[in-house]
Amino acid sequence: MTALLEVRSVAVRFGGVMALSGVDLDVQEATITGLIGPNGAGKTTLFNVICGIRQPTSGVIMLDDIEINRIATQKRSALGIGRTFQRLELFTTLSVFDNVLVAAELAGVNDPRAVAHEQLLLLGLADRADIIAGELPTGSARLLEVARALASHPRLLLLDEPASGLDDAETQQLSVLLRQLKSLGITVLLVEHDMSLIMSVCDQIHVLNLGSVIASGTPDQIQHNPEVIDAYLGAVR
Ligand SMILES: Nc1ncnc2c1ncn2[C@@H]1O[C@H](COP(=O)(O)OP(=O)(O)O)[C@@H](O)[C@H]1O
Ligand SMILES: [Mg+2]
Secondary structure (H helix, E strand, O other), X not given: OOOOEEEEEEEEEEOOEEEEEEEEEEEOOOOEEEEEOOOOOOHHHHHHHHHOOOOOOEEEEEEOOEEOOOOOHHHHHHHOEEEOOOOOOOOOOOEHHHHHHHXXXXXXXXXXXXXXXXXXXXXXXXXXXXXXXXXXXXXXXXXXXXXXXXXXXXXXXXEEOOOOOOOHHHHHHHHHHHHHHHHOOOXXXXXXXXXXXXXXXXXXXXXXXXXXXXXXXXXXXXXXXXXXXXXXXXXXX
């Protein structure tokens, strides 16, 4: 089975720092795949390379068996790659609705207003559509960021720490949403430090440490991997 996303021998150098070195991983279609590891492991850098914000120093990114390294970010979005940011990138002076509307318009979807409304309903934000985004509590702002990413109807959705700042009820809502996205055929690559969320929703997990993949497997395999416990899980448990 060919993976939807294939990362092959990807390296990223920042001056003397190798943020990523020789990263190989696959993301299968219609799965939830976790990407975990300590701060500074290279998770956000890998997202930046996948969505085209950063060029790798070497290596290849393939979507559907086609190399996309030279395709600009905007075009990758049209190919179906959507993402959220670890540091929220909302339009803080626009309403919740307009934030999603702008994303839908930029993506060129049919009937952007309907798409924006649909995403706000999905994320449980419809009753806050008229609030100014900058006034939202962090939890709702994270969910709004997911709604914006979904407005382009991505096939592959990259979520960078979406549960950060969410309370238990919002995290539960997020986990229901992730399963719903999977059932709709959307492939999710999830960076998260909330291990109970990761272990309960992921089909497959890749573990990054110091820019290298140190383990790939099911949640059960990852939780029992001594190298992963040593490098990361021991610290977050
Ligand atoms: N723009 C940048 N310039 C220089 N170093 C960077 C830059 N972005 C990230 N790094 C470094 O690359 C490494 C990986 O960072 P990052 O991808 O943000 O890790 P993570 O998301 O796993 O916490 C870290 O050592 C970080 O300091
Ligand atoms: Mg990060």
